[in-house]
Amino acid sequence: MVDLSSQYQKLKPRIDAAMQQVIDACAFIKGPFVEKFEAELAHYLGVKHVIGCANGTEALMVALMALGLPRGSEVLTPDFTFVASAEAIALLGLVPILVDVDSETFNIDLAKARALVGPNTRAIMPVHLFGQAAPMHELLEMAQELDLKVIEDCAQSLGADVLLPDGSRRKAGTLGHIGCTSFYPSKNLGAYGDGGAIFTNDDGLAWKIRSISNHGMARERYFYDSVGVNSRLDALQAVVLSEKLKELDQYNQSRQQAADHYDRAFANHPQLRVPARHPASTHIFHQYTLVVSGADRDALKEHLQRAGVPSMVYYPKPLHEQEPYRVSINASGEFPVTDELCRGVLSLPMHTELDQEQLDYICQQVLSFFKD
């Protein structure tokens, strides 16, 4: 599904030298390398503050802690996604309210979200799934009207542009109160281990986030303002990320080119739906996800596997059907789109190193399934 080895070979001299520098300096935790990367990412995103942390899941957790929502507050988040958002919400004694998604974009359905807002609803946590942002303009209007905090999960969309009605562009993750991302190795900007970051334009929130992610300590060493956690980005990861950030736009373009190739092969196929491009966001294709209909998705997956083509089902089971999250089912308890997607989605290999020959072979193998 990914080819991190070929990608590394191209950057090897730069990355090896940068890591050696950290080891020589013995500046492993916090310090100048991490600060440099935080400043570079802030510049890239056009956001005031970037705070590194240990991973994307803790980024979401620390963001929620910084907002200080009262226990039992409800947070709207999509049903069709990776578990981290609902997990972070539940872990903090808040209630994830799972929302069905849009069948075209796989992102949170705002009309359904609005219908679930009650007196205890305090926040909304959209996930910009597979590399394309949720409709942020409408989402922010709704959040303002209903007085909801907005935490954007852009673990899969770092570098995507949100296109606003006035023609301006903003990076996904920088429009809500707080944005969170992950540098898990297979993400569009991946470290060589775990890592994450939190972004905000709010000075007060930035200060709280820095403090919470460092044991609740902010003003002075060994004096605590709140109960915090230990969630830090380490310097070896920061220098890898600094080098790879310079390539991120190019990486995302390679993914878009691979996606265009897939689109051309599958666009008119009666049993395959190619991923929709929403006019309010660019798509950086963390995943290229087809929806299979009128055919057996799992049989297609096996057919590809026999031909040596990896594919994955993101995500096979809705959160509302997972034991720990059954309590958080919404009032209607119905998630028709998520249910349909879990049966039909199939993600094809997507990374920065796919060449024409590989893409042609993958497309041929997908299409040959339907001819048998």
Ligand SMILES: *Cc1c(COP(=O)(O)O)cnc(C)c1O
């Ligand atoms: C990867 C991912 C996360 C979690 O990131 P980790 O760094 O693995 O903790 C959170 N949300 C989404 C949507 C993700 O894809």
